[in-house]
Amino acid sequence: MTNSTEGPEILDMEAVEDAKDAMKGKFATMVQYYLEDTVSFVEQIEAALSANETDKIVSPAHTLKSSSAQLGAMQVSDIARELEAAARGTTDGEGAGENDIASLTQRLRAAFEAVEPKFKEILDQQAA
Amino acid sequence: MNDMSPSSSGLRNPVPEKPRILAVDDDRILLMMLEQKLQDQGHDVFTATNGREACEVLQRERDNVDVVLLDREMPEMNGLEVVAWMKQDRSLSRLPVIMQTGANSPEQVQEGIDAGVFYYLTKPLQDGLLNSVLSAAIRESGQQKVLRQEMSKHRNSFTLVDKCECRFRTLDEAENLSCFIANFFPDPDRVLAGLAELLINSVEHGNLGVTYEEKTELIAQGAWRDEIQKRQELAEFRDKRVEVLFAREEESLSILIQDQGKGFDWRSFMEIDPARATDNHGRGIAQANLLSFDSLEYNDVGNAVKASVTVEKELDW
Numbered sequence: 001m002t003n004s005t006e007g008p009e010i011l012d013m014e015a016v017e018d019a020k021d022a023m024k025g026k027f028a029t030m031v032q033y034y035l036e037d038t039v040s041f042v043e044q045i046e047a048a049l050s051a052n053e054t055d056k057i058v059s060p061a062h063t064l065k066s067s068s069a070q071l072g073a074m075q076v077s078d079i080a081r082e083l084e085a086a087a088r089g090t091t092d093g094e095g096a097g098e099n100d101i102a103s104l105t106q107r108l109r110a111a112f113e114a115v116e117p118k119f120k121e122i123l124d125q126q127a128a
Numbered sequence: 129m130n131d132m133s134p135s136s137s138g139l140r141n142p143v144p145e146k147p148r149i150l151a152v153d154d155d156r157i158l159l160m161m162l163e164q165k166l167q168d169q170g171h172d173v174f175t176a177t178n179g180r181e182a183c184e185v186l187q188r189e190r191d192n193v194d195v196v197l198l199d200r201e202m203p204e205m206n207g208l209e210v211v212a213w214m215k216q217d218r219s220l221s222r223l224p225v226i227m228q229t230g231a232n233s234p235e236q237v238q239e240g241i242d243a244g245v246f247y248y249l250t251k252p253l254q255d256g257l258l259n260s261v262l263s264a265a266i267r268e269s270g271q272q273k274v275l276r277q278e279m280s281k282h283r284n285s286f287t288l289v290d291k292c293e294c295r296f297r298t299l300d301e302a303e304n305l306s307c308f309i310a311n312f313f314p315d316p317d318r319v320l321a322g323l324a325e326l327l328i329n330s331v332e333h334g335n336l337g338v339t340y341e342e343k344t345e346l347i348a349q350g351a352w353r354d355e356i357q358k359r360q361e362l363a364e365f366r367d368k369r370v371e372v373l374f375a376r377e378e379e380s381l382s383i384l385i386q387d388q389g390k391g392f393d394w395r396s397f398m399e400i401d402p403a404r405a406t407d408n409h410g411r412g413i414a415q416a417n418l419l420s421f422d423s424l425e426y427n428d429v430g431n432a433v434k435a436s437v438t439v440e441k442e443l444d445w
Contacts, residue, residue, distance in 0.1 A: 019161075022161065022164060022165070023160065023161070023164055024164070026160060026164065029160075030157060030160050030161075033156050033157060033160070034157050037155075037156065037157070059201075059203055062201065063154065063155045066155060066158060066251055066252060067155050067157035067158060069252065070157055070158060070161060070252070071157065
């Protein structure tokens with residue numbers, strides 16, 4: 001497997017194990033919620049970008065940052081953090097421009113598509 | 129009837145047996161995590177995923193919630209807006225609120241303090257801090273409930289009292305006396321929490337010389353009340369009293385509290401310090417100053433304090 005993206009791991013297994021221990025029987029439900037919500041947040045961010053409403057990126061990016069970190073999706077969390085900062089910068093009239101936000105949004109989708117099958121694998125193992 | 133021991137007042141254990149927490153977060157992943165952590169600690173948990181839902185739960189369960197744990201940033205109705213809504217409701221306005229804010233946002237903490245929120249947690253949540261802050265909020269909630277119950281027992285024509293001088297020594301006496309004296313004020317509920325804090329302070333930090341750091345440690349070990357009760361029986365402290373003087377004047381009602389301790393640096397406690405907003409205690413004086421009374425004045429060394437409520441002058445027809 002090649003992994004061209006630098007930076008943090010796609011999925012931090014230690015965080016996954018911590019979440020499993022903490023959540024006991026509810027872990028699978030939580031992962032399902034996470035996958036559903038993340039799809040919707042990424043779509044919201046993409047829609048906001050194409051409508052040129054970067055201020056509407058802040059809230060979904062903010063949530064993605066923390067929920068992803070909680071479940072070990074470190075790349076998604078990292079990009080969401082940058083995206084939130086960039087979107088806030090834009091709304092204040094300074095900082096990152098549209099291009100950065102556009103490329104971060106692309107990277108966000110890629111990172112999510114990389115981590116999604118890993119979560120599904122974990123869910124399958126759990127169910128088995 | 130010889131069941132008149134101080135413990136019959138029920139004041140010794142003001143912490144509710146199974147505290148009930150309302151947890152509010154728009155991120156359902158974090159909310160699930162939080163719910164699980166709270167349940168693991170033996171709490172009953174209500175959840176809400178936005179401010180509006182939180183208000184609905186509070187409407188419905190008003191007497192069943194002990195503490196509200198609120199996320200600051202939520203779409204639609206944010207944490208501050210929920211607090212503003214609660215402040216307009218008499219029975220919800222004194223419910224302790226813990227606000228979760230971003231890690232690097234002291235301005236959010238300051239904003240919250242101005243709105244009357246005295247407990248803070250930063251995201252991501254650390255278990256140790258969660259326990260410490262939650263225990264402080266639960267203690268406040270429990271104490272308020274017990275004091276309020278106690279007070280409703282002897283509500284009377286206390287507004288006829290012009291002057292009253294009392295002397296007391298122990299923690300139980302401090303709590304009982306605060307219920308009694310609060311009734312002299314036109315809005316006893318408002319005064320009660322702050323007054324109890326001041327009287328308890330004069331025993332623990334005043335006469336018994338417990339320091340801020342010692343209290344932090346004692347609370348963390350769950351040994352605070354035992355230690356206070358032990359100290360108040362030691363020869364060194366046994367004869368120390370706190371004097372309380374209530375006076376009704378033309379434009380104000382005031383209470384003067386004088387202990388026999390060495391005093392303390394009260395200046396840094398008059399307002400909530402954002403740096404201490406996650407400590408497990410240390411909010412009482414600020415609450416007395418900001419919520420319960422219209423003015424609070426210490427003497428220089430800090431072993432006497434005068435707390436006053438201004439009275440509206442009656443119209444002279």
